[in-house]
Amino acid sequence: MSSELSYPKSKVNKVNRLADRGKYDCKTVHEILMASPVVHVSFNPGSPEEYPVILPMIGKLGSFENPSADLSEPLDLYLHGYVSSRIMNVARKAAQGEGEADATPLKICVCATKVDGLVLSLTPNSHSMNYRSSVIFGTVELVMDAEEKLYAMKLITDGVLPGRYDDTRIPPDSAEMQSTQILKVTIDHASAKIRTGEPGDYEKDLKRDDVRAKVWTGIVPIYQAFGEPQVASYNRVDKVPGYISNYIKETGDAEKEYALTAIQKASAGKS
């Protein structure tokens, strides 16, 4: 579709290696992020550490200004965490500026990856995995507006399990509002990378009958599965609510189906 919205290719987000696997349309990038229970967030905490830091966090996409926007439209990423955790402190310090220094909002990278299968080919070097990954590069601000914070809390809760928020004890009380910090990530650059298809081997191995006779080639599908819900010791509700059992059934089926249909799709690149 020529009308689909895409992230522009830039020096930051361009997929160089196996470029055919790169995707830039909003829908693809956003769907992978939303399908991942956790995302990995990387930031630089500043001295004295010299290492970037990665945290697994829960992050969901939405638009406070345009709440009805779907995944093919421009969105922001909301991350939530405890108010005094390190990433929150670093983001706060960056937003406020330090001493004489001007404020320079924290820049982060967020990556979500789904592994869809082991790709088993004739030779170790052409082994691979079927996978989907999205990477975004963004600028962080702290959400201070109470209305936007509530919007993000519902977005994140329902992003993990649709329909859950309204079925819990809401709204969050003032202690909960204060102990939770929401980060809003403006997406500056983004891309996805996807491998689908069967294994790929080079002619040098495909023409060797001894190798072909010995080595099983194919894909082992991998997918995220859900088990039967287990009640808490203090639960008093008899039946698992329909929105939970339906979500588990539908998402579980879709995950399994994706891993299988991905094998039938064309692959890009040899390994």
Add this chain to the structure above:
Amino acid sequence: MSSELSYPKSKVNKVNRLADRGKYDCKTVHEILMASPVVHVSFNPGSPEEYPVILPMIGKLGSFENPSADLSEPLDLYLHGYVSSRIMNVARKAAQGEGEADATPLKICVCATKVDGLVLSLTPNSHSMNYRSSVIFGTVELVMDAEEKLYAMKLITDGVLPGRYDDTRIPPDSAEMQSTQILKVTIDHASAKIRTGEPGDYEKDLKRDDVRAKVWTGIVPIYQAFGEPQVASYNRVDKVPGYISNYIKETGDAEKEYALTAIQKASAGKS
């Protein structure tokens, strides 16, 4: 066990938030990394980009000097990739030094996360996930020694699927040896963080009969599942080899079992 080897707590790796969930013993940190099909690797590519970068990569632990070492012992992390991919170029440049500058080996962070369940409690803020994550902070060197490179290639292939390497067309030929770059990460700091157990709610909600009567509380287990192996169009081997079907069966069962038994374990912290 007082005799187990652990990573020392430092400013870099110490788990501050919900410190009870922090683990530092080699075995726990290493097991989570090895159980993850991909790890997330973060590095700073240097100017002109201001963002750290995250890449999903395949990484496995081993010791070339002490190949019989098990997961409770000190190990290195080996990552593999295409020789001219960006992380390889950045690592190479850092190892060689630039212009007048001395070599300063690349510092990276690597994180592996397994999500084991959705933790559904009475109020959105006490929702959580059962999970296991390992984070290591390390220093990168390029493996140039052919023997160590071969060791790492086998380690990585068998780390994904035990027994696979010897069942493929080996050894890698000279073109394959040249196009593959192995990175060896010396682990400078590391820790793990684990949530197990049932949901946790605060007294203020537990004593409310209206809330307890309405909100289902419990855990939805999540685990990595394997589908039936699917043959490649060019496969000529009749039967899926035993090491593949056994691995799928055993690992699939273990993953499912972990998600369930994790619920029975004690939890640390309220959410």
